[in-house]
Amino acid sequence: MSSLAANQTDTTSPGREQTFCTHCDLPVPSGLIESDADHQFCCAGCRTVYGVLYAGGLEGYYRVRDATDAQRERPTVTGNKYDELDDPAFQAAAVTTDEGGASTELLLENVHCAACVWLIERLPRVVPGVSESRVNIRTRIARVRYDAASTKLSQVARALDSLGYPAHPARGQAARDARTREDRTYLIRVAVAGAIAGNIMLLAVALYGGQIASIDPLWESVFRWISMALGILSLAWPGRTFFRGAIGALRTRTAHLDLPIALALAVGGIWGTINTVRGTGEVYFDSLAILVFLLLVGRWVQHRQQRSAADQVGLMLTLTPTSATLVDEGGSTKSVPIESLVAGSTAMVAPGQAIPADGVVTLGDSDIDESLLTGESRPVAVGVGSPVAAGSINTTSMIHVRVQAVGEHTRVGRLMRLVAQASENKPPIVRLTDQIAGRFVQVVIALAIVTTVVWTIRADAETALGHAAALLIITCPCALGLATPMAMSVALGRAARNNALVKSAAALEALSKPGHLILDKTGTITNAKTTVARYAGPDELPMLAAALEQHACHPFARAITDAFPEAPSPGHTTHVPGRGVRGTVNGCECAVGSPEFIAGLASDDQLASLARACNDARAEALTPVAVWGEGIGVGVFAIGDTVRTDSAHAIEQLKRLGWSVTIASGDDGSVVDRVAQQVGVDHALARQSPEDKAALVSRLVNESDRPVVMVGDGVNDAGALAAATVGVAVHGGAEASLEAADIYLNDPGVAPLVGLVRLASHTKRTIKLCLAVSLSYNALAATLAMLGRIDALTAAVLMPISSLVVVALAMRPPRSSRSR
């Protein structure tokens, strides 16, 4: 479409004014310009949307759009009927009803600017039954409140569709609500800790000033008591999270950064309280409150960054289809949510749609693309009686399927159980800071004991305890606790800008050390779609073939039309199921299809060259598709999954960084070997079932202390993705693989992984630098404390300064030139 528009623009003479679409402001292709009309439209979508806007009195949309300088985009109007939204089962799950009416959440496509928000929130003017519509531009979720008695949800969805915003039921509302509550808790903790820290600081200024300019002992004691009250509040309310973390770590006998933090907070709190009650000695409540505040800020920043990656992946899940077309005995069809399919019912699957449940074909012949399920790149021919699996894609023609198994009893469902098992058995990633925290606690406690013993001998027990407490408080690894989340959130943000969504910081950390890299073939190293690798034959024939295949959904047909997009429109065509297409193009009789089909049409002297070209293609594990034109001759396309142009280079770079690369594919040995050879990978495993892949990954994870990274896109990879140290799902992947993976690459291919690995090792270096600075600060502080030279004022100055230095380091950008 866009290339067509570009062509038209080029042919326009420079003197002539270009015509722009009334709705989207983009150029109108000259073929669509209506010379006598007031309004010009570039496509049917724009015309529909303009009609709806005008009828609803919503021309204000154009004013808002022009005022906000939004990017122009062509609207998508699918014209779907959305009947599945009216199904009682769906309504019960997704629609809440109260005295104000029914309300539900819909995920909208194409929401991108202020004008979109304006338009969607004026939905009540288009659909009278809607009382309110609020959209969040970041999540693209609209909350719609409507009167269920007068209006159906499908009407609401159709209206949104006609405005150019195809609507999907926003699944996972419970999980989203839980996350929102968690977000609020984080924010409240930070706010409370900040307010307490600010107020304690005011009191601390008076106390420190009083030490220099002599304060009335009565007031000093009042200030100390109030400080104590606020300090204990800070430890007990927002600071509680550290104690919880520490107790959890103790219970599971693992090291965690919360452990030394909780130790310092506890010792500071107890020692400060004792000294407040006694009326002499240092109170550290100001330092402790600042500590709690800074640490919580760090964690909140990281939480937000991780959260937005998880959110975006979650939204992609919502876009997968949720409805099926049910056929009843009378033969009439109805669209229903997938959940309401039962064994024994019959579903209709149109070409291009996913098969909703496991079953048997009862009507029609077609080819099924099972690549997401099995990794097999070539479609499988099915006819009446053939079994089909949920999640595979019907490609050529409409079929009816009698449902045998639904939900978790399907092949996909069993694979999902494999995913659940694999993620349970997966050992957690030990993070650098936690590793260090374990040692840190031991060293600090040992030093505290030495301090107590030495000072008891040199002075008295009271002095000794004071110095030991000061040591434990000032060595609190707050700089470290703040630096890691900061460095991580900077890295996660950078990854997100490069279209890599990282769901957990630990996964990014694990990528910094080279280990085993296991790559799926189809859709990862090779293009997700099959493409034409070569063509042999007369030059005129590919155009004729592309013209004949224009309306076919078979992957091979798509490969041909993608390779030759400027094909003319065909005349009369006949589809011969399982064999090919025959018809006329520009008056020329021609056909395209399987070599056997074409052999029946070709003359005897053409058969030899046809057979030779087909054998050449098969020798390279490619599939031959033949084309014949009356009076022109025969040609052969060699079609298969072709290696992405950047794969070999990316794999080469990863190998140079120290990764050992293996290919594990569900496809045939000949295909896998050819691809492995092309990208320079020595280890290639073919015919791997999903279980094989998961077992391979689990074995490597258990045997090796290096990280095992699995990269894949299909349902068949999901188990392996979950079992791996880090699972990476690539662009265009199946729903299951999105859920199982830790990282989602929004660009196709292996190449983005190289950038991510580099980013991971840069981040690891940054963290190590922060660690070195923060540990040397701690060594200095510990020395001072053991010598008895630390008082509350020194602690109050030293602690935040060290934190700020380390945070500044954590934010440092990667060196602009790539590091070797």
Added chain:
Amino acid sequence: MSVLLIMLPVALLLAALGVWAFIRAARGGQFDDLDTPPLRAVFDDDETPPSRESPPA
């Protein structure tokens, strides 16, 4: 200095009030979406749809 006996509780009370207001706002969802409300500010308040047949008087 005895003015502090009044000022200290007042200051702490004000702080507590601020914290309470913030918590209420956060629990009420005021900070859930920080991207869309700034966009709503640019919309004109033409909440009555202009009628097509008879122009508004």
